Amino acid sequence: MHRLWTLLFGAAAVFAVGIFFWAAGKSGYWFPENVSVIGVDIDHLYWVITWITGITFVVVMVLFLWFLWKYGDERRPGKAVFTHGNHTLETVWTAVPAAILVFIAVYQYGAWKEAKFRSHMPDSPLHARVLAGQFEWRIRYPGPDRELYTDDDVEQVNLLHAWKDQDIVLQLESRDVLHSFFVPAARMKQDMVPGMKQNMWFQITRAGEYEIACAELCGWGHYKMKGHLIVHETKADFDRWYQEALGRQNADQRDPSIWERGE
Amino acid sequence: MSSTATTIHTEAHAAHAEHELSFVRKYIFSTDHKIIGIQFLFTVLFTLGLGGLLALGVRWQLAYPWTKVPIFGELLWSDNGGAMPAEVYPMLTTMHASVMIFLVIIPGLSGVFGNFCIPLQIGARDMAFPTMNMISYWFMWPAILFFVASFFVTGGAATFGWTSYPPGAGNLQAAPGSLHGQTLWLLGLLCVGVSSLLGSVNYITTIVKLRTKGMSFFRMPMTTWALFITAILQAFALPVLTAALILQVADREFMTSFFRPDDLVINNEPAGPGGGQPLLWQHLFWFYSHPAVYIMILPAMGVVSDVITTFARKPLFGYKPMVLAVAGIAFLGFIVWGHHMFQSGMNPALGMTFMTSTMLIALPSAVKVFNWLGTLWGSRIRWTTPMLNALAFVSMFVIGGLSGIFMAATPVDIYIHDTYYIVGHIHYVLFGGSLFGLFAGLYYWYPKMFGRRMSEFWGKVHFAGSFVLFNLVFFPMHILGMGGFPRRYADPYFFETWKDTKPMNQMMTIAAILLGFFQLILLLNFFLSLRRGEKAGHNPWRANSLEWHTPEIWPGHGNWGARTPTVHRGPYEYAAPESEEDGYYPQTTPPPGSQAERAHAH
Numbered sequence: 068m069h070r071l072w073t074l075l076f077g078a079a080a081v082f083a084v085g086i087f088f089w090a091a092g093k094s095g096y097w098f099p100e101n102v103s104v105i106g107v108d109i110d111h112l113y114w115v116i117t118w119i120t121g122i123t124f125v126v127v128m129v130l131f132l133w134f135l136w137k138y139g140d141e142r143r144p145g146k147a148v149f150t151h152g153n154h155t156l157e158t159v160w161t162a163v164p165a166a167i168l169v170f171i172a173v174y175q176y177g178a179w180k181e182a183k184f185r186s187h188m189p190d191s192p193l194h195a196r197v198l199a200g201q202f203e204w205r206i207r208y209p210g211p212d213r214e215l216y217t218d219d220d221v222e223q224v225n226l227l228h229a230w231k232d233q234d235i236v237l238q239l240e241s242r243d244v245l246h247s248f249f250v251p252a253a254r255m256k257q258d259m260v261p262g263m264k265q266n267m268w269f270q271i272t273r274a275g276e277y278e279i280a281c282a283e284l285c286g287w288g289h290y291k292m293k294g295h296l297i298v299h300e301t302k303a304d305f306d307r308w309y310q311e312a313l314g315r316q317n318a319d320q321r322d323p324s325i326w327e328r329g330e
Numbered sequence: 331m332s333s334t335a336t337t338i339h340t341e342a343h344a345a346h347a348e349h350e351l352s353f354v355r356k357y358i359f360s361t362d363h364k365i366i367g368i369q370f371l372f373t374v375l376f377t378l379g380l381g382g383l384l385a386l387g388v389r390w391q392l393a394y395p396w397t398k399v400p401i402f403g404e405l406l407w408s409d410n411g412g413a414m415p416a417e418v419y420p421m422l423t424t425m426h427a428s429v430m431i432f433l434v435i436i437p438g439l440s441g442v443f444g445n446f447c448i449p450l451q452i453g454a455r456d457m458a459f460p461t462m463n464m465i466s467y468w469f470m471w472p473a474i475l476f477f478v479a480s481f482f483v484t485g486g487a488a489t490f491g492w493t494s495y496p497p498g499a500g501n502l503q504a505a506p507g508s509l510h511g512q513t514l515w516l517l518g519l520l521c522v523g524v525s526s527l528l529g530s531v532n533y534i535t536t537i538v539k540l541r542t543k544g545m546s547f548f549r550m551p552m553t554t555w556a557l558f559i560t561a562i563l564q565a566f567a568l569p570v571l572t573a574a575l576i577l578q579v580a581d582r583e584f585m586t587s588f589f590r591p592d593d594l595v596i597n598n599e600p601a602g603p604g605g606g607q608p609l610l611w612q613h614l615f616w617f618y619s620h621p622a623v624y625i626m627i628l629p630a631m632g633v634v635s636d637v638i639t640t641f642a643r644k645p646l647f648g649y650k651p652m653v654l655a656v657a658g659i660a661f662l663g664f665i666v667w668g669h670h671m672f673q674s675g676m677n678p679a680l681g682m683t684f685m686t687s688t689m690l691i692a693l694p695s696a697v698k699v700f701n702w703l704g705t706l707w708g709s710r711i712r713w714t715t716p717m718l719n720a721l722a723f724v725s726m727f728v729i730g731g732l733s734g735i736f737m738a739a740t741p742v743d744i745y746i747h748d749t750y751y752i753v754g755h756i757h758y759v760l761f762g763g764s765l766f767g768l769f770a771g772l773y774y775w776y777p778k779m780f781g782r783r784m785s786e787f788w789g790k791v792h793f794a795g796s797f798v799l800f801n802l803v804f805f806p807m808h809i810l811g812m813g814g815f816p817r818r819y820a821d822p823y824f825f826e827t828w829k830d831t832k833p834m835n836q837m838m839t840i841a842a843i844l845l846g847f848f849q850l851i852l853l854l855n856f857f858l859s860l861r862r863g864e865k866a867g868h869n870p871w872r873a874n875s876l877e878w879h880t881p882e883i884w885p886g887h888g889n890w891g892a893r894t895p896t897v898h899r900g901p902y903e904y905a906a907p908e909s910e911e912d913g914y915y916p917q918t919t920p921p922p923g924s925q926a927e928r929a930h931a932h
Contacts, residue, residue: 069713075794076725079801083729090809095830098812109741116739120732127699127728134706135721138642141712146905146913147644148708152701157648160700161693168689171739176682178741183678201504201597243596244498245608247673247748251814251827254745260608260675261497262591278827282673282748282816284491286498286505287417290819 069139073132080128084121102277102298103253104270108178110254116171182255188268189234195227196238199246199259202288204279208309221312225294230305231274239265247283250296258283274300351887359468361460362887366467367446368779370437371772373470375853377433380478382846384426391419393832393839395821417506419820420489421481424507427492428515429477431626432522435760437470438768439629440526440564444533444557446775450877451554451901453542453894456887458535466528469521476518485509491818493619496589496611500581503597513582516575523572526564533561542876544897548650549917551875551901553771555653556632559660563621563628567664571618574611581606612674616667624663626760627727628656630767631698634720636901637770638705640873641717643913645902647704648697655694655701662691672740673747681740688738695731699724710905710913714871715789719770722797726762730755733808748818751811757804769793769852776856777870778877781884782863788855795848802841806834874916875901896920 090096192213198205210219229235241259249256257267279294299305396413403412457463480487489507490499498504537558580586589611592604639646668684702724733755737743777783822828869878881891897917909915
């Protein structure tokens with residue numbers, strides 16, 4: 068019977084490792100393909116940690132299962148080994164993981180600074196202001212004059228246009244509750260807190276259309292707070308789209324900013 | 331038993347501990363720590379069912395969104411064709427987590443085992459403050475009533491997650507559930523807090539003051555050690571949560587603005603006066619709730635250490651390092667709360683500090699796992715139901731611990747924060763860890779609680795089914811999380827990115843429903859064994875620690891008869907040279923050749 072129980076515990080470990088390999092293959096259940104510069108670093112760090120924890124897991128489980136298999140036989144004669152520990156062994160298994168953990172922490176610093184430290188924000192003009200509200204994203208571009216709330220602003224709902232390899236700098240704000248601006252394909256996420264103006268920046272390396280999701284619970288419609296990031300091939304393509312959008316907006320009688328109180 | 335001439339430890343009230351009490355005083359408003367522990371146990375079995383049903387509601391929606399919910403759909407949402415309305419889904423996730431954390435795991439571990447085991451394991455007659463102990467139990471009921479009632483008030487139950495972040499939770503207009511349900515949630519949590527705090531003060535005092543003769547700190551079983559340190563954690567962290575809860579009540583009901591920023595517009599209405607800061611709530615909440623994560627796992631670690639040594643028939647490998655590891659986790663537990671807030675808008679430089687401290691807290695956890703492995707090495711394992719559950723704890727905690735490292739790494743966390751990755755992680759720690767630990771303790775101490783044994787056969791069926799299904803439900807969550815699958819989404823298939831994940835979610839839901847059914851085996855086994863179980867005798871597991879050496883199998887109020895026992899050694903001296911054939915060497919047996927032993931022989 069003890070072999071069966073050992074196999075049951077073993078099966079769980081094999082299942083855990085197996086489903087990882089299966090998913091990382093062509094299952095469709097894995098990271099969406101990365102399209103951002105910071106995403107390269109993040110995916111790399113993910114794999115570093117996966118290998119370290121994966122090897123640790125396998126070693127620990129092999130020992131665990133081996134001991135169950137060997138000492139689980141109830142016919143085994145005699146008493147158990149009478150020992151209260153082993154100082155050398157314990158020192159080693161404290162010091163080695165400590166070193167590995169400190170290494171993992173320090174190894175993250177660079178990418179984290181790159182992604183979030185203000186000192187690493189690119190020196191390019193503000194691309195757009197994203198104002199979140201239940202349950203949509205209001206996106207306002209400052210336009211050619213680089214000033215928000217002037218006549219050449221374009222404001223759109225749920226659509227963020229940009230171009231390939233641009234240093235996209237966004238200003239994130241929320242008007243009501245917490246939201247979080249999440250672009251899975253770019254590996255970027257930032258909570259939006261009412262009363263705080265925050266910046267977010269990233270660079271997309273491939274033209275295309277990517278989904279924007281809200282990642283912080285914001286109410287009953289949280290799940291449908293979907294936007295799109297549309298990355299044009301060149302800045303010229305983006306400018307062409309911008310002029311068109313501005314023309315359409317001016318033709319429209321409705322004031323685009325009534326949604327924002329007092330602006 | 332402990333009738334030594336030199337080590338008598340009499341107490342004034344010992345003699346009249348056994349006078350007749352009415353049924354109500356004996357079993358309902360009891361001040362006997364054992365009865366209170368059992369009351370907590372029955373309550374937790376009820377709330378576990380409640381929390382489980384809420385979870386199945388969540389799982390149904392993820393597998394078959396907007397379709398008729400079996401059984402409950404017709405009853406609750408007949409005007410919606412039996413399908414769950416969109417605003418109900420976040421209520422289910424919120425209340426599932428709140429019930430499981432505050433009404434199952436915390437009272438289940440601290441309430442049940444703290445009350446039942448501590449005085450028995452240290453040779454005390456009762457808790458230091460028995461009446462306060464009774465009040466601590468009865469404060470659970472208003473909490474349960476507030477939580478249950480919140481589903482029936484206008485707007486429904488609390489809806490902004492078990493973390494209740496303002497401004498969503500702090501303003502009545504933010505969602506239907508923010509109307510009254512949120513206030514009831516806050517009041518319920520205040521009651522749970524009072525209950526925990528009264529318990530903690532009691533545990534700390536009892537352990538410091540009422541240990542019997544010979545029971546030095548380093549002879550206490552790990553269960554008592556873990557509960558002791560947990561109680562200290564709770565006593566220091568809870569006041570912060572209590573303050574935060576009161577501030578949020580004030581924000582909601584009296585229009586104060588602790589958490590409400592300037593110019594807030596919710597649902598197209600100005601929300602009220604500003605000047606507050608939403609992040610303040612997150613700091614206060616996590617300053618309690620991160621230590622609370624350890625409040626939910628440390629006692630289980632203690633229970634598992636007791637169970638593993640008993641059924642490995644071997645001393646705990648590295649007893650003092652184990653104690654220090656628990657203390658280390660508790661200390662570090664206070665300086666890692668910011669890792670819940672890496673993406674919150676908190677200064678990213680703080681993120682680096684919190685990442686480093688969080689990595690370090692993995693260290694004592696790793697040491698504990700290695701020590702359990704060391705205990706299994708060279709052991710003589712007995713495959714009982716409690717042992718199986720304890721071994722499940724160890725192997726599942728390894729997964730839950732390692733997956734935590736991904737989220738501690740701030741850049742990786744940018745991507746997996748608020749995805750199903752964290753949901754998988756928390757369930758490996760709280761279900762794979764805490765709940766299997768709770769099962770282990772339940773099967774282990776059942777004979778002591780009720781004088782009978784639960785069926786080993788059905789116990790093993792329950793274990794095998796739960797273990798397999800648990801992995802099928804929760805491991806795939808990591809995979810979904812790596813795909814960015816967000817938590818708290820009523821319909822993730824609304825997005826291109828996740829629309830193809832439905833088959834896996836359906837598999838997980840079916841496994842979850844079966845997992846629910848397997849818990850019925852536990853309930854049946856539990857209740858049928860009360861009457862029909864095999865008589866347990868004094869010490870069915872041949873364990874060394876003090877709780878198995880009371881003069882009567884089921885001692886009355888006062889536990890120890892005329893004299894409390896004398897302790898001669900640590901709780902884990904299995905397989906010592908002086909021990910019996912199966913390694914049995916109880917804490918109460920005097921050492922051979924001692925004066926006490928000679929007196930014992932007469």
